[in-house]
Amino acid sequence: MLLQDSGLLSLESGSWFKLICGASYQHLPSIRNLALAYTLAGVDCIDVAADRAVINAALVGIEVAKSFRQEAIALSYNPSNPLLMVSVNDGEDPHFRKAYFNPSKCPPECDRPCEHICPADAIKFEHPTQGVKEKLCYGCGRCVPICPYGLIDTQSHVIGIQEVLNWLTELPINALEIHTQEGHFEHFCKLWQWLKPHLPQLQLIAISCPYTPTVTSYLHQIANYIKPLPIPLIWQTDGRPMSGDIGKGTTHLTIKYAQTMINEGFDDYLQLAGGTNEHTAVKMREMGLSPHKINGIAFGSKARKILADTLHELEVISPQNQLEEYPHLLWKAVSQAYQLVGSIKTVNEEKVL
Known part of the structure; x- marks a missing residue:
């Protein structure tokens, strides 16, 4: 199974955009509407909690977006068919609390x-x-x-990998992300042995690990253990987890982390996360990091925050919480989502062209 063409092109061009709904976030109406708005804005991947109801909510949002594809194109957006990624962990992790x-x-x-x-x-x-x-x-x-x-x-809480793997035959899950951290190698190996036979069912695997001064030694250990792989691998440099909505400076650590990975010779795809916001792509370019070295950016808390007021307005006026029923709110949300999507896609895709 090949990675969807648009997603692969985004990775290759350095314009990959991932929406992180949150590994523990379970508010179904918001997940549905976030998936809808960001799909119309052109997201490449939507990362959700390992919860069947959450997965289905995201899938509904992606499906509803198809009905508005032509209208989005007419408004100069580039609607997508995003990969659906599910996050799992190999032990206690702040994302799963x-x-x-x-x-x-x-x-x-x-x-x-x-x-x-x-x-x-x-x-x-x-x-x-x-x-x-x-x-x-x-x-x-x-x-x-x-x-x-x-x-x-x-x-x-620790997500049971066996249950998630059972879903691969029932649900259109395209990718998995493993959250790990230094000191978890034995737990990572155990999880990987469960996962390895199922890799051909996926289009992509991602590994996320929080930054420490010695983290690359641990990631080299993981790389040596899991390679070769039958599918593409993304290293997610989780600089300052769940902090992108705080302010401009939160983005610095994840870029430093990615620079370290580049200097250490990691040759798979690199994607920023943890503290990312509207300043991240700008800062990355100011530091001379080409999109072919850092392949993409994931946005979590900031991506949710910029739509929060619009989704709250919807919640007040509509018990059904269906964004598409209120066109003025739908396109307002898409415009807000594109503030982040466009921050990486417009510049980097122009460079490729």
């Missing part, structure tokens, strides 16, 4: 800083919802240190 606390223990005089800092609007102190709205939480952890009473904790 949820915040939790008992709101009954919160003192009445507390200013609720956790509610104000949450980028996913997942913490509420309004009846009937109290505490963490689990499906909205994607595990960024910003609420934990800010609680003045130390009442907030996180709960991690």
Whole structure:
């Protein structure tokens, strides 16, 4: 099975764009509408949690987008047929966690800083919802240190790879991403042995690992273990996880990480993640990194944030939460999504042409 032509061309040209819905994010209406808007804006890949309902929500969004393809083209967008990627982990990982606390223990005089800092609007102190709205939480952890009473904790979970692999024969999953980190090699190998026989069913495999000063030694160890591969491999340089919505400076570490990978001789596809935002592609070009060295960028928290107000407006006026039923909101969302999609595609594709 070959990687979809448009996705392969994007990787080769350095204009690959991946939407990260979140390895723990389970708010189905938002996932559906994010998939719809970003597909019309030209995304190459949509990365979702290993949750059957989440996968189906993304697939619905992608399918609905097909009905608006010609209209999108007329509006000068380049709608896509994105790969669907599912994220799994080989052990505890910050991407696979949820915040939790008992709101009954919160003192009445507390200013609720956790509610104000949450980028996913997942913490509420309004009846009937109290505490963490689990499906909205994607595990960024910003609420934990800010609680003045130390009442907030996180709960991690490991995705069962066997169940995900069973889905490959039932659902159109094109790619898997393995989240790992230094010290997990034994766990990675165990997961890989489960996965290896199923690689021919996929079009792409990605490996994501958070940055440390010695991370490339670990990644070389993984590369030596898994190669040769029958499908393309993407290394995801997860610089500052789940922070792209915070500010301009969050993007620096992931670019530094990718530079290190280039200098260390990693010759597979490289894709930035972790702290990525609208400044990432600009900063990458300013540093003289050609699109043929860094093949793409993944956007998570920033990609969700720029559509948040529009999707909230939809939620207020429509119990069904179907973005396509409100054309003014649909094309507003597509325009907002294209702020990020265009930041990498327009410049890099022009260079290739």
